[in-house]
Amino acid sequence: MKIGYFGPAGTFTEEAASRLEGELLPYPTIPEVFEAVHSGEVELGVVPIENSIEGSVGVTLDLLAHQYLLKIRGEIILPINHNLLINPDAELGDVEVVYSHYQPLSQCRMFLEKMGVRTQATGSTAAAAEMISDDRKAAAIGTRRAAQLYGLKVAAENIQDHANNMTRFVVVDQKDHAPTGKxxxxxxxxxxxxxxxxxxxxxxxxxxxxxxxxxxxxxxxxxxxxxxxxxxxxxxxxxxxxxxxxxxxxxxxxxxxxxxxxxxxxxxx
Incomplete structure:
Protein backbone atom coordinates (compact mmCIF):
# COMPACT_ATOMS: atom_id res chain seq x y z
CA MET A 1 0.00 0.00 0.00
CA LYS A 2 1.24 3.47 -0.88
CA ILE A 3 0.72 6.16 1.76
CA GLY A 4 1.20 9.83 0.93
CA TYR A 5 2.07 12.25 3.70
CA PHE A 6 2.85 15.93 4.13
CA GLY A 7 6.64 15.77 3.99
CA PRO A 8 9.53 15.83 3.66
CA ALA A 9 11.04 12.96 5.65
CA GLY A 10 11.98 13.79 9.20
CA THR A 11 8.72 15.57 10.10
CA PHE A 12 6.11 14.71 12.70
CA THR A 13 3.70 13.83 9.88
CA GLU A 14 6.13 11.17 8.69
CA GLU A 15 6.25 9.83 12.25
CA ALA A 16 2.45 9.64 12.30
CA ALA A 17 2.30 8.02 8.85
CA SER A 18 4.89 5.43 9.90
CA ARG A 19 2.28 3.94 12.26
CA LEU A 20 0.51 2.64 9.15
CA GLU A 21 1.75 -0.31 7.12
CA GLY A 22 2.86 0.61 3.63
CA GLU A 23 5.32 2.53 1.47
CA LEU A 24 5.58 6.14 2.61
CA LEU A 25 5.71 8.84 -0.08
CA PRO A 26 6.31 12.49 0.92
CA TYR A 27 4.48 15.40 -0.76
CA PRO A 28 5.53 19.04 -0.31
CA THR A 29 2.05 20.41 0.44
CA ILE A 30 -1.18 19.25 2.06
CA PRO A 31 -3.22 19.86 -1.15
CA GLU A 32 -0.82 17.62 -3.06
CA VAL A 33 -1.47 14.81 -0.57
CA PHE A 34 -5.22 15.16 -1.16
CA GLU A 35 -4.76 15.21 -4.91
CA ALA A 36 -2.58 12.07 -4.78
CA VAL A 37 -5.32 10.19 -2.91
CA HIS A 38 -8.03 11.59 -5.19
CA SER A 39 -6.19 10.51 -8.35
CA GLY A 40 -5.32 7.07 -6.99
CA GLU A 41 -1.59 7.74 -6.99
CA VAL A 42 -1.62 6.60 -3.34
CA GLU A 43 -4.21 4.64 -1.38
CA LEU A 44 -4.08 6.74 1.80
CA GLY A 45 -2.95 10.21 2.81
CA VAL A 46 -1.82 11.48 6.22
CA VAL A 47 -2.08 15.17 7.06
CA PRO A 48 -2.27 17.24 10.28
CA ILE A 49 -5.69 18.59 11.21
CA GLU A 50 -5.22 20.18 14.66
CA ASN A 51 -2.73 20.90 17.40
CA SER A 52 -3.63 21.18 21.08
CA ILE A 53 -1.73 24.49 21.37
CA GLU A 54 -2.08 26.17 17.98
CA GLY A 55 -5.54 24.93 17.02
CA SER A 56 -6.82 23.62 13.69
CA VAL A 57 -4.96 23.38 10.39
CA GLY A 58 -7.18 25.50 8.17
CA VAL A 59 -6.04 24.15 4.81
CA THR A 60 -6.93 20.58 5.84
CA LEU A 61 -10.41 21.60 6.98
CA ASP A 62 -11.02 23.62 3.82
CA LEU A 63 -9.94 20.79 1.52
CA LEU A 64 -12.26 18.35 3.30
CA ALA A 65 -15.18 20.79 3.27
CA HIS A 66 -14.92 22.38 -0.15
CA GLN A 67 -12.63 20.71 -2.66
CA TYR A 68 -12.61 16.93 -2.29
CA LEU A 69 -15.05 14.11 -1.64
CA LEU A 70 -12.41 12.15 0.25
CA LYS A 71 -13.27 10.69 3.63
CA ILE A 72 -11.50 10.59 6.98
CA ARG A 73 -10.66 6.92 7.51
CA GLY A 74 -8.60 7.23 10.68
CA GLU A 75 -6.97 9.55 13.18
CA ILE A 76 -3.52 9.45 14.74
CA ILE A 77 -2.74 11.46 17.86
CA LEU A 78 0.94 12.14 18.42
CA PRO A 79 2.71 13.76 21.39
CA ILE A 80 4.87 16.59 20.07
CA ASN A 81 8.29 16.85 21.68
CA HIS A 82 10.47 19.52 20.10
CA ASN A 83 14.27 19.31 20.06
CA LEU A 84 16.89 21.91 19.31
CA LEU A 85 19.24 20.56 16.65
CA ILE A 86 22.69 21.97 15.91
CA ASN A 87 25.75 21.22 13.83
CA PRO A 88 27.92 18.41 15.33
CA ASP A 89 30.87 20.82 15.65
CA ALA A 90 28.82 23.59 17.27
CA GLU A 91 27.89 24.37 20.86
CA LEU A 92 24.65 25.84 22.16
CA GLY A 93 26.34 29.19 22.78
CA ASP A 94 27.30 29.47 19.10
CA VAL A 95 23.67 29.72 17.96
CA GLU A 96 22.48 33.08 16.67
CA VAL A 97 19.43 32.10 14.61
CA VAL A 98 16.91 29.24 14.88
CA TYR A 99 15.00 27.89 11.88
CA SER A 100 11.81 25.85 11.88
CA HIS A 101 8.21 25.73 10.72
CA TYR A 102 6.21 28.61 12.16
CA GLN A 103 4.23 26.36 14.53
CA PRO A 104 7.24 24.90 16.39
CA LEU A 105 8.74 28.39 16.61
CA SER A 106 5.53 29.55 18.26
CA GLN A 107 5.29 26.49 20.50
CA CYS A 108 8.85 27.01 21.78
CA ARG A 109 8.62 30.79 22.18
CA MET A 110 9.71 30.99 25.84
CA PHE A 111 12.74 28.76 25.29
CA LEU A 112 13.83 30.84 22.29
CA GLU A 113 13.34 34.11 24.16
CA LYS A 114 15.66 32.88 26.91
CA MET A 115 18.25 31.99 24.27
CA GLY A 116 18.04 35.53 22.86
CA VAL A 117 18.22 34.36 19.25
CA ARG A 118 16.59 35.39 16.00
CA THR A 119 14.05 33.07 14.41
CA GLN A 120 13.27 32.30 10.79
CA ALA A 121 10.28 30.31 9.56
CA THR A 122 10.73 27.52 7.02
CA GLY A 123 8.37 25.23 5.13
CA SER A 124 8.88 22.32 7.51
CA THR A 125 11.00 21.19 10.46
CA ALA A 126 12.92 18.86 8.17
CA ALA A 127 13.70 21.67 5.73
CA ALA A 128 15.09 23.67 8.64
CA ALA A 129 17.31 20.76 9.70
CA GLU A 130 18.68 20.41 6.19
CA MET A 131 19.42 24.15 5.99
CA ILE A 132 21.63 24.26 9.08
CA SER A 133 23.74 21.16 8.48
CA ASP A 134 26.78 23.28 7.46
CA ASP A 135 26.16 26.32 9.68
CA ARG A 136 27.58 26.44 13.21
CA LYS A 137 25.70 29.63 14.08
CA ALA A 138 22.28 28.24 13.18
CA ALA A 139 19.99 25.75 14.88
CA ALA A 140 16.73 24.05 13.95
CA ILE A 141 13.74 22.85 15.91
CA GLY A 142 12.93 19.35 14.74
CA THR A 143 12.63 15.65 15.40
CA ARG A 144 15.27 13.11 16.37
CA ARG A 145 14.67 11.51 13.00
CA ALA A 146 15.60 14.79 11.28
CA ALA A 147 18.81 14.91 13.34
CA GLN A 148 19.70 11.42 12.10
CA LEU A 149 18.84 12.22 8.48
CA TYR A 150 20.91 15.40 8.32
CA GLY A 151 23.80 14.52 10.61
CA LEU A 152 22.93 16.89 13.46
CA LYS A 153 23.10 16.56 17.21
CA VAL A 154 20.38 17.24 19.77
CA ALA A 155 21.44 20.22 21.89
CA ALA A 156 18.25 20.42 24.00
CA GLU A 157 15.24 18.15 24.38
CA ASN A 158 11.55 18.84 25.00
CA ILE A 159 11.87 22.60 24.53
CA GLN A 160 8.15 23.19 23.89
CA ASP A 161 6.42 25.66 26.22
CA HIS A 162 3.58 23.28 27.13
CA ALA A 163 4.02 19.67 28.20
CA ASN A 164 0.64 18.55 26.80
CA ASN A 165 1.48 19.42 23.21
CA MET A 166 -0.39 16.98 20.95
CA THR A 167 -1.11 16.97 17.23
CA ARG A 168 -3.99 15.11 15.65
CA PHE A 169 -3.47 13.75 12.16
CA VAL A 170 -6.15 12.30 9.89
CA VAL A 171 -5.89 9.48 7.39
CA VAL A 172 -7.82 10.33 4.22
CA ASP A 173 -9.13 7.74 1.77
CA GLN A 174 -11.74 7.30 -0.95
CA LYS A 175 -14.04 5.82 1.72
CA ASP A 176 -14.24 5.86 5.49
CA HIS A 177 -13.90 3.04 8.04
CA ALA A 178 -16.43 0.34 8.82
CA PRO A 179 -18.03 0.52 12.30
CA THR A 180 -15.89 -0.79 15.15
CA GLY A 181 -18.04 0.00 18.19
CA LYS A 182 -15.82 2.87 19.32
Missing amino acids: DKTSVVLCLSRDRPGGLYEILGEFAQENINLTKIESRPSKEKLGSYIFFVDMEGHHRDLKIMNVINRVRSKVGYIKILGSYPQEGDD
Missing part, protein backbone atom coordinates in the same frame (compact mmCIF):
# COMPACT_ATOMS: atom_id res chain seq x y z
CA ASP A 183 -15.99 5.40 16.53
CA LYS A 184 -16.03 9.10 15.82
CA THR A 185 -17.87 10.89 13.02
CA SER A 186 -16.90 14.26 11.55
CA VAL A 187 -19.36 16.44 9.65
CA VAL A 188 -19.43 19.98 8.28
CA LEU A 189 -22.65 21.97 8.08
CA CYS A 190 -23.89 25.40 7.14
CA LEU A 191 -26.99 27.02 8.59
CA SER A 192 -29.70 27.73 6.03
CA ARG A 193 -30.12 31.30 7.27
CA ASP A 194 -28.69 33.62 9.88
CA ARG A 195 -31.23 33.78 12.67
CA PRO A 196 -31.10 33.81 16.47
CA GLY A 197 -30.91 30.34 17.96
CA GLY A 198 -30.20 28.58 14.67
CA LEU A 199 -27.07 26.79 15.85
CA TYR A 200 -28.64 26.10 19.24
CA GLU A 201 -31.54 24.35 17.51
CA ILE A 202 -29.19 22.14 15.51
CA LEU A 203 -27.11 21.20 18.54
CA GLY A 204 -30.32 20.37 20.39
CA GLU A 205 -31.03 17.62 17.88
CA PHE A 206 -27.82 15.87 18.87
CA ALA A 207 -28.59 16.35 22.56
CA GLN A 208 -32.02 14.76 22.16
CA GLU A 209 -30.37 11.60 20.83
CA ASN A 210 -27.78 11.71 23.64
CA ILE A 211 -24.94 12.01 21.11
CA ASN A 212 -21.76 13.37 22.64
CA LEU A 213 -20.15 16.14 20.57
CA THR A 214 -16.38 16.11 21.07
CA LYS A 215 -15.65 19.21 18.99
CA ILE A 216 -17.41 22.12 17.31
CA GLU A 217 -15.54 24.79 15.38
CA SER A 218 -16.54 27.54 13.00
CA ARG A 219 -14.66 28.69 9.91
CA PRO A 220 -15.48 31.31 7.27
CA SER A 221 -17.65 29.88 4.51
CA LYS A 222 -15.60 31.78 1.89
CA GLU A 223 -18.84 33.14 0.44
CA LYS A 224 -19.20 36.44 2.27
CA LEU A 225 -17.97 38.24 5.37
CA GLY A 226 -19.74 37.01 8.49
CA SER A 227 -20.86 33.72 6.90
CA TYR A 228 -19.60 30.58 8.63
CA ILE A 229 -19.59 26.81 8.36
CA PHE A 230 -19.32 24.53 11.37
CA PHE A 231 -17.17 21.45 11.81
CA VAL A 232 -18.61 18.98 14.31
CA ASP A 233 -17.07 15.79 15.70
CA MET A 234 -19.30 13.34 17.54
CA GLU A 235 -19.00 9.94 19.17
CA GLY A 236 -20.43 7.13 17.08
CA HIS A 237 -20.55 5.99 13.44
CA HIS A 238 -22.73 7.56 10.76
CA ARG A 239 -24.24 4.11 10.18
CA ASP A 240 -25.46 3.98 13.80
CA LEU A 241 -29.23 4.30 13.82
CA LYS A 242 -29.39 7.27 16.21
CA ILE A 243 -26.78 9.22 14.23
CA MET A 244 -28.55 8.42 10.97
CA ASN A 245 -31.78 9.72 12.49
CA VAL A 246 -30.34 12.97 13.80
CA ILE A 247 -28.45 13.71 10.57
CA ASN A 248 -31.66 13.18 8.59
CA ARG A 249 -33.51 15.62 10.85
CA VAL A 250 -30.69 18.16 10.69
CA ARG A 251 -30.62 18.04 6.86
CA SER A 252 -33.98 19.80 6.71
CA LYS A 253 -32.77 22.61 8.98
CA VAL A 254 -29.40 23.48 7.43
CA GLY A 255 -28.17 24.78 4.10
CA TYR A 256 -26.12 21.63 3.72
CA ILE A 257 -24.44 18.94 5.78
CA LYS A 258 -21.55 16.82 4.58
CA ILE A 259 -20.30 13.69 6.33
CA LEU A 260 -16.51 13.90 6.33
CA GLY A 261 -16.10 10.35 7.59
CA SER A 262 -16.45 7.89 10.44
CA TYR A 263 -13.38 6.22 11.89
CA PRO A 264 -12.04 4.48 15.01
CA GLN A 265 -11.62 6.91 17.88
CA GLU A 266 -8.08 7.15 19.23
CA GLY A 267 -7.27 8.18 22.80
CA ASP A 268 -9.64 10.13 25.02
CA ASP A 269 -10.04 13.30 22.97
Whole structure:
Protein backbone atom coordinates (compact mmCIF):
# COMPACT_ATOMS: atom_id res chain seq x y z
CA MET A 1 0.00 0.00 0.00
CA LYS A 2 1.24 3.47 -0.88
CA ILE A 3 0.72 6.16 1.76
CA GLY A 4 1.20 9.83 0.93
CA TYR A 5 2.07 12.25 3.70
CA PHE A 6 2.85 15.93 4.13
CA GLY A 7 6.64 15.77 3.99
CA PRO A 8 9.53 15.83 3.66
CA ALA A 9 11.04 12.96 5.65
CA GLY A 10 11.98 13.79 9.20
CA THR A 11 8.72 15.57 10.10
CA PHE A 12 6.11 14.71 12.70
CA THR A 13 3.70 13.83 9.88
CA GLU A 14 6.13 11.17 8.69
CA GLU A 15 6.25 9.83 12.25
CA ALA A 16 2.45 9.64 12.30
CA ALA A 17 2.30 8.02 8.85
CA SER A 18 4.89 5.43 9.90
CA ARG A 19 2.28 3.94 12.26
CA LEU A 20 0.51 2.64 9.15
CA GLU A 21 1.75 -0.31 7.12
CA GLY A 22 2.86 0.61 3.63
CA GLU A 23 5.32 2.53 1.47
CA LEU A 24 5.58 6.14 2.61
CA LEU A 25 5.71 8.84 -0.08
CA PRO A 26 6.31 12.49 0.92
CA TYR A 27 4.48 15.40 -0.76
CA PRO A 28 5.53 19.04 -0.31
CA THR A 29 2.05 20.41 0.44
CA ILE A 30 -1.18 19.25 2.06
CA PRO A 31 -3.22 19.86 -1.15
CA GLU A 32 -0.82 17.62 -3.06
CA VAL A 33 -1.47 14.81 -0.57
CA PHE A 34 -5.22 15.16 -1.16
CA GLU A 35 -4.76 15.21 -4.91
CA ALA A 36 -2.58 12.07 -4.78
CA VAL A 37 -5.32 10.19 -2.91
CA HIS A 38 -8.03 11.59 -5.19
CA SER A 39 -6.19 10.51 -8.35
CA GLY A 40 -5.32 7.07 -6.99
CA GLU A 41 -1.59 7.74 -6.99
CA VAL A 42 -1.62 6.60 -3.34
CA GLU A 43 -4.21 4.64 -1.38
CA LEU A 44 -4.08 6.74 1.80
CA GLY A 45 -2.95 10.21 2.81
CA VAL A 46 -1.82 11.48 6.22
CA VAL A 47 -2.08 15.17 7.06
CA PRO A 48 -2.27 17.24 10.28
CA ILE A 49 -5.69 18.59 11.21
CA GLU A 50 -5.22 20.18 14.66
CA ASN A 51 -2.73 20.90 17.40
CA SER A 52 -3.63 21.18 21.08
CA ILE A 53 -1.73 24.49 21.37
CA GLU A 54 -2.08 26.17 17.98
CA GLY A 55 -5.54 24.93 17.02
CA SER A 56 -6.82 23.62 13.69
CA VAL A 57 -4.96 23.38 10.39
CA GLY A 58 -7.18 25.50 8.17
CA VAL A 59 -6.04 24.15 4.81
CA THR A 60 -6.93 20.58 5.84
CA LEU A 61 -10.41 21.60 6.98
CA ASP A 62 -11.02 23.62 3.82
CA LEU A 63 -9.94 20.79 1.52
CA LEU A 64 -12.26 18.35 3.30
CA ALA A 65 -15.18 20.79 3.27
CA HIS A 66 -14.92 22.38 -0.15
CA GLN A 67 -12.63 20.71 -2.66
CA TYR A 68 -12.61 16.93 -2.29
CA LEU A 69 -15.05 14.11 -1.64
CA LEU A 70 -12.41 12.15 0.25
CA LYS A 71 -13.27 10.69 3.63
CA ILE A 72 -11.50 10.59 6.98
CA ARG A 73 -10.66 6.92 7.51
CA GLY A 74 -8.60 7.23 10.68
CA GLU A 75 -6.97 9.55 13.18
CA ILE A 76 -3.52 9.45 14.74
CA ILE A 77 -2.74 11.46 17.86
CA LEU A 78 0.94 12.14 18.42
CA PRO A 79 2.71 13.76 21.39
CA ILE A 80 4.87 16.59 20.07
CA ASN A 81 8.29 16.85 21.68
CA HIS A 82 10.47 19.52 20.10
CA ASN A 83 14.27 19.31 20.06
CA LEU A 84 16.89 21.91 19.31
CA LEU A 85 19.24 20.56 16.65
CA ILE A 86 22.69 21.97 15.91
CA ASN A 87 25.75 21.22 13.83
CA PRO A 88 27.92 18.41 15.33
CA ASP A 89 30.87 20.82 15.65
CA ALA A 90 28.82 23.59 17.27
CA GLU A 91 27.89 24.37 20.86
CA LEU A 92 24.65 25.84 22.16
CA GLY A 93 26.34 29.19 22.78
CA ASP A 94 27.30 29.47 19.10
CA VAL A 95 23.67 29.72 17.96
CA GLU A 96 22.48 33.08 16.67
CA VAL A 97 19.43 32.10 14.61
CA VAL A 98 16.91 29.24 14.88
CA TYR A 99 15.00 27.89 11.88
CA SER A 100 11.81 25.85 11.88
CA HIS A 101 8.21 25.73 10.72
CA TYR A 102 6.21 28.61 12.16
CA GLN A 103 4.23 26.36 14.53
CA PRO A 104 7.24 24.90 16.39
CA LEU A 105 8.74 28.39 16.61
CA SER A 106 5.53 29.55 18.26
CA GLN A 107 5.29 26.49 20.50
CA CYS A 108 8.85 27.01 21.78
CA ARG A 109 8.62 30.79 22.18
CA MET A 110 9.71 30.99 25.84
CA PHE A 111 12.74 28.76 25.29
CA LEU A 112 13.83 30.84 22.29
CA GLU A 113 13.34 34.11 24.16
CA LYS A 114 15.66 32.88 26.91
CA MET A 115 18.25 31.99 24.27
CA GLY A 116 18.04 35.53 22.86
CA VAL A 117 18.22 34.36 19.25
CA ARG A 118 16.59 35.39 16.00
CA THR A 119 14.05 33.07 14.41
CA GLN A 120 13.27 32.30 10.79
CA ALA A 121 10.28 30.31 9.56
CA THR A 122 10.73 27.52 7.02
CA GLY A 123 8.37 25.23 5.13
CA SER A 124 8.88 22.32 7.51
CA THR A 125 11.00 21.19 10.46
CA ALA A 126 12.92 18.86 8.17
CA ALA A 127 13.70 21.67 5.73
CA ALA A 128 15.09 23.67 8.64
CA ALA A 129 17.31 20.76 9.70
CA GLU A 130 18.68 20.41 6.19
CA MET A 131 19.42 24.15 5.99
CA ILE A 132 21.63 24.26 9.08
CA SER A 133 23.74 21.16 8.48
CA ASP A 134 26.78 23.28 7.46
CA ASP A 135 26.16 26.32 9.68
CA ARG A 136 27.58 26.44 13.21
CA LYS A 137 25.70 29.63 14.08
CA ALA A 138 22.28 28.24 13.18
CA ALA A 139 19.99 25.75 14.88
CA ALA A 140 16.73 24.05 13.95
CA ILE A 141 13.74 22.85 15.91
CA GLY A 142 12.93 19.35 14.74
CA THR A 143 12.63 15.65 15.40
CA ARG A 144 15.27 13.11 16.37
CA ARG A 145 14.67 11.51 13.00
CA ALA A 146 15.60 14.79 11.28
CA ALA A 147 18.81 14.91 13.34
CA GLN A 148 19.70 11.42 12.10
CA LEU A 149 18.84 12.22 8.48
CA TYR A 150 20.91 15.40 8.32
CA GLY A 151 23.80 14.52 10.61
CA LEU A 152 22.93 16.89 13.46
CA LYS A 153 23.10 16.56 17.21
CA VAL A 154 20.38 17.24 19.77
CA ALA A 155 21.44 20.22 21.89
CA ALA A 156 18.25 20.42 24.00
CA GLU A 157 15.24 18.15 24.38
CA ASN A 158 11.55 18.84 25.00
CA ILE A 159 11.87 22.60 24.53
CA GLN A 160 8.15 23.19 23.89
CA ASP A 161 6.42 25.66 26.22
CA HIS A 162 3.58 23.28 27.13
CA ALA A 163 4.02 19.67 28.20
CA ASN A 164 0.64 18.55 26.80
CA ASN A 165 1.48 19.42 23.21
CA MET A 166 -0.39 16.98 20.95
CA THR A 167 -1.11 16.97 17.23
CA ARG A 168 -3.99 15.11 15.65
CA PHE A 169 -3.47 13.75 12.16
CA VAL A 170 -6.15 12.30 9.89
CA VAL A 171 -5.89 9.48 7.39
CA VAL A 172 -7.82 10.33 4.22
CA ASP A 173 -9.13 7.74 1.77
CA GLN A 174 -11.74 7.30 -0.95
CA LYS A 175 -14.04 5.82 1.72
CA ASP A 176 -14.24 5.86 5.49
CA HIS A 177 -13.90 3.04 8.04
CA ALA A 178 -16.43 0.34 8.82
CA PRO A 179 -18.03 0.52 12.30
CA THR A 180 -15.89 -0.79 15.15
CA GLY A 181 -18.04 0.00 18.19
CA LYS A 182 -15.82 2.87 19.32
CA ASP A 183 -15.99 5.40 16.53
CA LYS A 184 -16.03 9.10 15.82
CA THR A 185 -17.87 10.89 13.02
CA SER A 186 -16.90 14.26 11.55
CA VAL A 187 -19.36 16.44 9.65
CA VAL A 188 -19.43 19.98 8.28
CA LEU A 189 -22.65 21.97 8.08
CA CYS A 190 -23.89 25.40 7.14
CA LEU A 191 -26.99 27.02 8.59
CA SER A 192 -29.70 27.73 6.03
CA ARG A 193 -30.12 31.30 7.27
CA ASP A 194 -28.69 33.62 9.88
CA ARG A 195 -31.23 33.78 12.67
CA PRO A 196 -31.10 33.81 16.47
CA GLY A 197 -30.91 30.34 17.96
CA GLY A 198 -30.20 28.58 14.67
CA LEU A 199 -27.07 26.79 15.85
CA TYR A 200 -28.64 26.10 19.24
CA GLU A 201 -31.54 24.35 17.51
CA ILE A 202 -29.19 22.14 15.51
CA LEU A 203 -27.11 21.20 18.54
CA GLY A 204 -30.32 20.37 20.39
CA GLU A 205 -31.03 17.62 17.88
CA PHE A 206 -27.82 15.87 18.87
CA ALA A 207 -28.59 16.35 22.56
CA GLN A 208 -32.02 14.76 22.16
CA GLU A 209 -30.37 11.60 20.83
CA ASN A 210 -27.78 11.71 23.64
CA ILE A 211 -24.94 12.01 21.11
CA ASN A 212 -21.76 13.37 22.64
CA LEU A 213 -20.15 16.14 20.57
CA THR A 214 -16.38 16.11 21.07
CA LYS A 215 -15.65 19.21 18.99
CA ILE A 216 -17.41 22.12 17.31
CA GLU A 217 -15.54 24.79 15.38
CA SER A 218 -16.54 27.54 13.00
CA ARG A 219 -14.66 28.69 9.91
CA PRO A 220 -15.48 31.31 7.27
CA SER A 221 -17.65 29.88 4.51
CA LYS A 222 -15.60 31.78 1.89
CA GLU A 223 -18.84 33.14 0.44
CA LYS A 224 -19.20 36.44 2.27
CA LEU A 225 -17.97 38.24 5.37
CA GLY A 226 -19.74 37.01 8.49
CA SER A 227 -20.86 33.72 6.90
CA TYR A 228 -19.60 30.58 8.63
CA ILE A 229 -19.59 26.81 8.36
CA PHE A 230 -19.32 24.53 11.37
CA PHE A 231 -17.17 21.45 11.81
CA VAL A 232 -18.61 18.98 14.31
CA ASP A 233 -17.07 15.79 15.70
CA MET A 234 -19.30 13.34 17.54
CA GLU A 235 -19.00 9.94 19.17
CA GLY A 236 -20.43 7.13 17.08
CA HIS A 237 -20.55 5.99 13.44
CA HIS A 238 -22.73 7.56 10.76
CA ARG A 239 -24.24 4.11 10.18
CA ASP A 240 -25.46 3.98 13.80
CA LEU A 241 -29.23 4.30 13.82
CA LYS A 242 -29.39 7.27 16.21
CA ILE A 243 -26.78 9.22 14.23
CA MET A 244 -28.55 8.42 10.97
CA ASN A 245 -31.78 9.72 12.49
CA VAL A 246 -30.34 12.97 13.80
CA ILE A 247 -28.45 13.71 10.57
CA ASN A 248 -31.66 13.18 8.59
CA ARG A 249 -33.51 15.62 10.85
CA VAL A 250 -30.69 18.16 10.69
CA ARG A 251 -30.62 18.04 6.86
CA SER A 252 -33.98 19.80 6.71
CA LYS A 253 -32.77 22.61 8.98
CA VAL A 254 -29.40 23.48 7.43
CA GLY A 255 -28.17 24.78 4.10
CA TYR A 256 -26.12 21.63 3.72
CA ILE A 257 -24.44 18.94 5.78
CA LYS A 258 -21.55 16.82 4.58
CA ILE A 259 -20.30 13.69 6.33
CA LEU A 260 -16.51 13.90 6.33
CA GLY A 261 -16.10 10.35 7.59
CA SER A 262 -16.45 7.89 10.44
CA TYR A 263 -13.38 6.22 11.89
CA PRO A 264 -12.04 4.48 15.01
CA GLN A 265 -11.62 6.91 17.88
CA GLU A 266 -8.08 7.15 19.23
CA GLY A 267 -7.27 8.18 22.80
CA ASP A 268 -9.64 10.13 25.02
CA ASP A 269 -10.04 13.30 22.97
